[in-house]
Amino acid sequence: MLSEQKIRDKLSVAIPNVHNVIITDTSNGCGQSFDVIVVSDTFQGKNKIQRCRLVNTALKEEVAQIHAFGCKCFTLEEWSKLVV
Template structure:
């Protein structure tokens, strides 16, 4: 299975509850080897950055193993609303 933005989105939605927003950017010019992901979910409430990223990385364990680079940023809905005013 090749890694695509849709595969990443589907896996995140299935694994992390209460997702408000997901932004997936293929940073490898379309070859599917490098992705940056922003996940907004209140599941992250009370968790630090490391704990949040571990949730995302755990959900995408198989996909992350197949690609060259992966970055994620995780926000609660309250944090996200402050960023996108």
């Protein structure tokens, strides 16, 4: 079963300058559906598709094992404007 910690660890290694990772198990604990928010300045200058591709590439093996996966990616500046 895929865990939130395993996702967090993989993203922290694969994506430079990670400021925050928020993971929500939307499968009521069975580990088959996750929503992820990643905050990294690596996303600067990239559009939404390019950002999500970075995350999906980092989690390719994990995403193949689960039922549903969603991600949202923000730079630190974008994130700070959202969480006022």
